[in-house]
Amino acid sequence: MAFAALLLYLVNWDVQLAILKLIEIVQYPTPTDINYGNIIGFNPFCDFEVWATIAKVREVIKYSKNGFYYTIQIEAIEARLKQEYEEWKLEMRKLAKLLSIVKMDLIMMLKLKLLKHG
Template sequence: MPKTAYSQRFKRELDPEQLLSLLGYDLKSDPDLKNLSGELRDEIHRDLLCPECGVRGGVIVSRSKSTKSNKALRQPHFRFERKQYLAEQYLRLGITTDVVSAFAALLLYITNWDVDAAISKLVAIVQAPTPTDMNAGNVIGLNPFHDFAVWANIMKAREVAQYSFNGFDYEAQIETIEQRLKKQYDEWKTAES
């Protein structure tokens, strides 16, 4: 749970005390937020973005105290419901927080930071049937979050190949391979007849 959130209204990252102070709420007289109005809660919900992943819809979670010792157990913080959904789905699968963060970032990146689209992709992944072959989806066998240096070199090589002037004609190579495969198929089909 983030200790700070980005306020679109105030254009900066704030902790709960700072945000409530800027909104004119007297936290000292109501530290448990029991009198925080629904309207103000709605305004906060529309305003806040998670500083880690950009998810919208933050809520303030009040502090918590021990009923026996009156000691603080939890300081006020923010909770982002959609982010919680993402985390719950992965923790349900037994995946670590670092992996969750990396995968959430990847989903957000490929959906151009559209949270709803990222969640839709996550739902599709979670609801997908168990693969029969766990190695089928990773052709190269690299994890870009673990083997980043190797992955980065492959990407650099791809970029260099795009601008190579050494006479290599990628399209012609593909055409040649296609023609060879078609010829082999025709020969096989003729032999089978």
């Protein structure tokens, strides 16, 4: 019912044009990916940026000469994130060591100050 109403609305409520549009849709070639329109939960009016991004990704995939290998892309992103995390951990260790040294220096300075004034 909603589909029929949408078709009628698109052709300004002309029943004959709506029937022609339906015939055109039915005769359209089978899509290469039946999930193109299956974005459950995304309302293009509320989540337009997400919907537009998905549409752009699909266009890139469609015209990509090398294809789009989702698993390979995910693995590459995962590897990059793991590498970044390992680098971050190393930096945090260096920082912790430096802070430990600074802490020890501050304690020594406080002890010396207390001894002078004590």
